[in-house]
Amino acid sequence: MTSIALGKYVPYDTWVHRLDARTKLFATILLMVAVFLPMPTWSMTLLFQGALLVIISILLACTKTPLSWILSSLKMLWIMVIFLLVVYIVVPKSENVLGIAWSVNGWTVYWDSFAEAARIVARLVMMIMIGTALTSSTKPLDLTYALEWYFTPLKVIHFPAAEVAMTISIALRFIPTLLEDTMRVMRAQASRGVDFQHGGLFRRIAGLTSLIIPLFVSSLTRSQELGDAMECRCYDPREKRTRYRLFHFRAADFVIAFFAAAILVGVAVTSGLHLDFFSMMGVTTL
Amino acid sequence: MNVVEVKDLTYAYTEEKIVLNGVSFSLEEGKYYCLVGHNGSGKSTLAKCLMGLVLRFEGSISLFGIPLSGKTLREIRSHVGIVFQNPDNQFVGSTVADDIAFGLENKRVPHEQMQGIIESFAEKTGMIEHLNHEPSALSGGQKQRVAIAGVLAMGPDLVILDEATSMLDPKGKNEILNLIHSLRKENPKLTILSITHDVEEATRADEIIVFNKGKIILKGKPEEVFVHREELASIQLGLPFFYQLRFALEEQGMQIPPSVKDLESLEAYLCR
Structure with missing residues (x-):
């Protein structure tokens, strides 16, 4: 349970780590949007998604995130791959660009179905890679600050930006503590004969109940005590606070922000105008 | 000078469950007090009342001459710090430095002064080498040291230790108690109220207040209190x-x- 890779910070001192969290969050959102913009043809999809995959892979490699972490994050995607393949094969598809894969008793499956499933999986893989690059190179607290900074304009409509940021920061801070609690309760219940691994559905649900209820109670106690401790240390969400950590944009931040914006604009223009570079160059396109 | 004046303090969760029953006492500046009593005697509720976490009480509490009420909470809390029992549940920041800074941010200490204050109190509590460590990398005793550093960094005149050593092993407990005593030597005006059920710790106090069923039953210097052997034994407190x-x-x-x-x-x- 403690081996969840997505969201873990890797404490290296790379140029990606040194970028301002606000820049990284900005670039992450732009790249994620770029990944999801549709292309007019399969050839263009392959070209753009391939280029994005290369850029994202280079970024991720720069963060020095261990490959095993990335692979373990992607492991869960197998379920999604199988689900998508089943859906696309069962649901008939009218589009036929890539040809027929098989046709049995009037049930025709086109290669397009497989390509469509592959495109969605590729997008998810890239999303996870971008997310991992962000969280592995940015401390949760810095990320919280970045969120607060972006939420600040919403204060005019009374959006509680600082409170939301503080809530996220505390939630992130307590993830390891709650994981420890979970393991402790699991061990305690297992020593009393609860089996979380084997048995029928009802037995497993009963086992989970014996885990969830103590965990829920301990979380409530923790939150009450934490609230008291914060209040005693003069925390008042309505009052202004000074800041220990200050963040400053540097030249590299502007370069990366510009680079990410350029990628998104390039992809958006190509997608919006249905441009096909291959047919423009007179190459046969799919 | 009395830093705390409590008069006829009564607090009840329900009509039947009276936790504090007409408690009156005062604490003098610069002294180390131990409030002892067994579990459920009302010690922690008293600490909550002193910190203003519980305001629906009868009687009066004044700290540093300021009567405790909803309006004076912020002013009073700037004078008083509290260290709770569970070191995990009071660690707000994501690193040691951030946690010590939390109170300073709330007190609007300018950014330029923060690093100096943080380093000074991390040094005093022996946590200077762990400033960038996350709570998961610290032992219970170290987390409690961070809590003490965080509280002291805010410059309190009264520190309440609410069973601050009860979740620690003997080594961690001794470390914290030695730390408290060395900090007192540095700042003789600092008043400490330690709430505990550890009678050994109480021997080091200037004065002991013995609590039972929401009432003070004994108060005085350790040598005056511990002569009441039978009375202490009757409330399950050993010598x-x-x-x-x-x-x-x-x-x-x-x-x-x-x-x-x-x-x-x-x-x-x-x-x-």
Whole structure:
């Protein structure tokens, strides 16, 4: 349970780590949007998604995130791959660009179905890679600050930006503590004969109940005590606070922000105008 | 000067469950007080009342001459710090430095002064090498040191330790108690109220307040309180080892002068 890779910070001192969290969050959102913009043809999809995959892979490699972490994050995607393949094969598809894969008793499956499933999986893989690059190179607290900074304009409509940021920061801070609690309760219940691994559905649900209820109670106690401790240390969400950590944009931040914006604009223009570079160059396109 | 004045303090969760029952006492500046009592005697509720976490009480509380009420909470809390029992549940920041900074941010200490204050209190509490460590990388004793550093960095005049050592192993407990005593030497005006059920810790206090069923039953210097053996035994409070030994020797006919107040002086007296 403690081996969840997505969201873990890797404490290296790379140029990606040194970028301002606000820049990284900005670039992450732009790249994620770029990944999801549709292309007019399969050839263009392959070209753009391939280029994005290369850029994202280079970024991720720069963060020095261990490959095993990335692979373990992607492991869960197998379920999604199988689900998508089943859906696309069962649901008939009218589009036929890539040809027929098989046709049995009037049930025709086109290669397009497989390509469509592959495109969605590729997008998810890239999303996870971008997310991992962000969280592995940015401390949760810095990320919280970045969120607060972006939420600040919403204060005019009374959006509680600082409170939301503080809530996220505390939630992130307590993830390891709650994981420890979970393991402790699991061990305690297992020593009393609860089996979380084997048995029928009802037995497993009963086992989970014996885990969830103590965990829920301990979380409530923790939150009450934490609230008291914060209040005693003069925390008042309505009052202004000074800041220990200050963040400053540097030249590299502007370069990366510009680079990410350029990628998104390039992809958006190509997608919006249905441009096909291959047919423009007179190459046969799919 | 009295830093705390409590008069006829009564607090009840329900009509039947009265937790504090007409408690009155005062704390003098610069003294180390121990509030002892067994579980459920109302000690922690008293601490919550002093910190203003519970305001629906009867009677009056004033700290540093300011009557405690919803309006004076912020002012009072800038004078008082509290360290709770569970070190995990009071660690707000994601690193040691951020946690010490939390109170300073709330007190609007300018950014330029923060690093100096953080380093100074991390140094005093022996956490200077762990400033960038996350709570998961620290032991219970270290987390409690961070909590103390965070509280002291805010410059309180009164520190309440609400069973701050009860979740620690003997080594961690001793470290924290030694730390508190060395901090008192540095700042003689600092008043400490330690809420505990550890009678050994109470032997080091200037004064002891014994609590039972929401009432103060004994108050005085350790040597004045621990002579009430039967009364303490009746509320399941044992005697510290020094007093057990002293009384055992006296029962054997040995005369021990009142100036002998701890194990070291007893050892010196016996070996004279």
